[in-house]
Amino acid sequence: MALTIKEVEHVAQLARLSLTEDEKVKFAEQLSSILDYADTLNAIPTEGIEPLTHILPIRNVFREDQVEPSMDREEILANAPLAEDFQYKVPKIM
Amino acid sequence: MELHELTVYELQELLAAGKTSSAEIVKSVLARVDAVESEVKSFITVTGEQALEKALRLDAQGHYQGIAGIPMGLKDNFCTRGVKTTCGSKMLANFIPPYESRASRRLDQQGGVLVGKLNMDEFAMGSSTENSAFFTTRNPWDLTKVPGGSSGGSAAAVAADEVPFSLASDTGGSIRQPAAYCGVVGMKPTYGRVSRWGVVAFASSLDQVGVVSKDVRDNAMIMQIIAGHDPLDSTCVNLEVPDYMAGLDGSVKGMRIAYPREYFGGGVDQSVRDLVMQALQKYEELGAIVEEVSLPYSQYALPTYYLLAPAEASANLARFDGVRYGYRDRDAENVVDMFSRTRDHGFGDEVKRRVMLGTHALSSGYYDAYYLKALKVRRLIADDFTKVFNDYDIIISPTTPTAAFGIGEQSGDPLTIYMNDILTVPVNMAGLPGISIPCGFDRGLPVGMQIIGKAFDEGTVYKVAYAFEQNTDFHTIKPKLGVR
Numbered sequence: 001m002a003l004t005i006k007e008v009e010h011v012a013q014l015a016r017l018s019l020t021e022d023e024k025v026k027f028a029e030q031l032s033s034i035l036d037y038a039d040t041l042n043a044i045p046t047e048g049i050e051p052l053t054h055i056l057p058i059r060n061v062f063r064e065d066q067v068e069p070s071m072d073r074e075e076i077l078a079n080a081p082l083a084e085d086f087q088y089k090v091p092k093i094m
Numbered sequence: 095m096e097l098h099e100l101t102v103y104e105l106q107e108l109l110a111a112g113k114t115s116s117a118e119i120v121k122s123v124l125a126r127v128d129a130v131e132s133e134v135k136s137f138i139t140v141t142g143e144q145a146l147e148k149a150l151r152l153d154a155q156g157h158y159q160g161i162a163g164i165p166m167g168l169k170d171n172f173c174t175r176g177v178k179t180t181c182g183s184k185m186l187a188n189f190i191p192p193y194e195s196r197a198s199r200r201l202d203q204q205g206g207v208l209v210g211k212l213n214m215d216e217f218a219m220g221s222s223t224e225n226s227a228f229f230t231t232r233n234p235w236d237l238t239k240v241p242g243g244s245s246g247g248s249a250a251a252v253a254a255d256e257v258p259f260s261l262a263s264d265t266g267g268s269i270r271q272p273a274a275y276c277g278v279v280g281m282k283p284t285y286g287r288v289s290r291w292g293v294v295a296f297a298s299s300l301d302q303v304g305v306v307s308k309d310v311r312d313n314a315m316i317m318q319i320i321a322g323h324d325p326l327d328s329t330c331v332n333l334e335v336p337d338y339m340a341g342l343d344g345s346v347k348g349m350r351i352a353y354p355r356e357y358f359g360g361g362v363d364q365s366v367r368d369l370v371m372q373a374l375q376k377y378e379e380l381g382a383i384v385e386e387v388s389l390p391y392s393q394y395a396l397p398t399y400y401l402l403a404p405a406e407a408s409a410n411l412a413r414f415d416g417v418r419y420g421y422r423d424r425d426a427e428n429v430v431d432m433f434s435r436t437r438d439h440g441f442g443d444e445v446k447r448r449v450m451l452g453t454h455a456l457s458s459g460y461y462d463a464y465y466l467k468a469l470k471v472r473r474l475i476a477d478d479f480t481k482v483f484n485d486y487d488i489i490i491s492p493t494t495p496t497a498a499f500g501i502g503e504q505s506g507d508p509l510t511i512y513m514n515d516i517l518t519v520p521v522n523m524a525g526l527p528g529i530s531i532p533c534g535f536d537r538g539l540p541v542g543m544q545i546i547g548k549a550f551d552e553g554t555v556y557k558v559a560y561a562f563e564q565n566t567d568f569h570t571i572k573p574k575l576g577v578r
Contacts, residue, residue: 003454007454008450011450011453011454011457012450014453014457015408015437015449015450015453016412016415016430016433016434016437017434017437017438017441017446017449017450018431018434018435018437018438019438019446020438023438023446027446027447027450030447030507030508031447031450031451031454033507033508033509034400034447034451034508034509035451035454035464037396037397037400037509038397038400038401038455038464038468040394040397041394041397041398041401041467041468041471042467044391044394044471044474046467046470046471046474049470049473049474050470050473051466051469051470051472051473052469052470052472052473052476053299053469054299054329055285055286055299055476055524055525055549056285056286056329056331056525058328058329061325061328063325071192071193072192075192076192078190078192079189079190079192079418079419079420080417080418080419081416081417081419081420081421081422082422088417088418090417090429090432091426091427091428091429091431091432092427092428092429093428093429
């Protein structure tokens with residue numbers, strides 16, 4: 001199924017990617033060819049087949065709610081692009 | 095033989111006999127890295143100074159247990175406390191983790207000596223290391239060829255004798271395919287066998303940690319250390335880890351080995367098919383029962399994978415927003431603009447492609463047609479394996495359709511390069527253990543054979559792999575680096 005430039009823009013917006021015009025054209029073409037390939041799955045009848053989300057029989061794992069040492073705040077903030085007073089600093093939100 | 099050429103097992107013997115020290119081994123390995131790294135380019139970071147310090151500390155204790163004193167490398171998506179972890183991405187080019195991955199911590203605590211972090215396709219997405227944001231690793235057997243990927247650095251470093259073993263991760267073939275291309279042993283255990291805690295996530299229902307080594311015995315020995323329950327990874331199962339080394343007796347007598355006809359089809363090079371068929375004959379000579387079977391839905395594994403893995407990746411990679419760590423675009427005026435510009439500039443093309451593909455497959459209006467459909471087909475693919483394993487102990491196939499391809503040869507069309515994983519992806523879909531071991535050469539390049547086992551039966555996979563290794567010498571042949 002061919003993706004239009006408009007659809008690529010929509011997906012990029014959902015994925016928070018600010019694509020250039022050239023990227024939009026390139027990705028529209030490449031994503032379309034991958035989706036065409038994915039469409040080969042339509043040949044398989046799957047009515048009544050239970051979707052397999054996880055290969056293991058997954059159950060919730062619980063533990064005792066015990067206080068344990070957490071990671072060092074300064075060490076973690078050392079990776080922050082911008083921090084002030086032990087807080088992450090970002091450009092204006094509104 | 096120089097120390098850097100030896101296996102883990104051989105190094106352990108020398109250490110135990112007092113014939114060498116960890117410092118001597120580490121120096122030999124670092125000298126080898128110095129000598130060949132300009133050609134192979136496996137390492138993103140070399141931790142030589144720290145390695146030597148730790149080796150000297152271990153030597154001072156005067157005795158060595160397990161892997162104490164043995165050098166190792168880690169794919170650069172294993173978080174290493176205090177050591178840069180880039181994931182092959184500009185996004186994490188300066189990221190220094192405040193914690194250590196569980197698998198590498200287990201090795202570290204047992205005295206394993208980290209000598210460096212190894213190159214990979216960005217966020218483990220790729221089959222050649224050409225998607226690394228930094229450089230492309232070269233195949234030690236032929237420097238014009240790719241080493242495979244995404245764990246190309248992990249495989250090339252072992253093949254080039256730069257480290258005796260390395261850890262890597264495998265989501266659709268990222269351990270087995272480069273192991274095949276570089277002529278080394280690469281094991282992806284059962285999903286849930288090894289903790290993924292501290293390994294940068296790509297597709298969480300498929301990712302698994304494994305080992306690249308020079309031979310099967312070393313691989314089993316390292317797996318023994320990293321496998322087992324971890325409360326920090328809720329998908330890491332609480333099952334006893336059997337003694338893998340105890341099963342390495344060279345015997346396959348009476349074992350039932352299946353080879354799926356779909357894995358020997360027209361898309362697979364004749365020379366690759368011939369080599370794996372010869373290996374199957376060898377197993378027959380050794381007393382195994384070898385029969386053809388069918389895995390009809392495996393042909394749909396690749397399109398299924400390219401919906402499910404990107405879908406999971408699009409969710410996992412949402413965390414890279416320039417706020418808490420990693421790259422940030424400094425010119426944005428508001429926060430949403432900052433997210434979008436950071437992600438466009440911080441991610442490479444393949445990552446962007448997959449994030450968009452996954453976002454599309456999960457988006458309103460397409461979820462049922464793509465994501466849900468793929469989950470149903472995934473069940474059919476996994477059920478195929480279950481049926482065959484009702485009657486057989488092991489499944490054998492080629493690891494890849496061809497030997498290593500040329501650098502730049504497949505970079506034009508994403509779909510072409512995806513085809514390299516067509517024989518490894520089904521195994522991740524079913525969560526099964528699979529190993530690639532060398533089974534011959536095609537025009538001077540190594541060819542890998544894939545041995546697939548039942549869930550949590552890594553022991554039988556190792557046993558069967560070891561029996562082949564004991565009766566052949568492919569694993570002892572090394573690339574002639576530096577004497578071109």
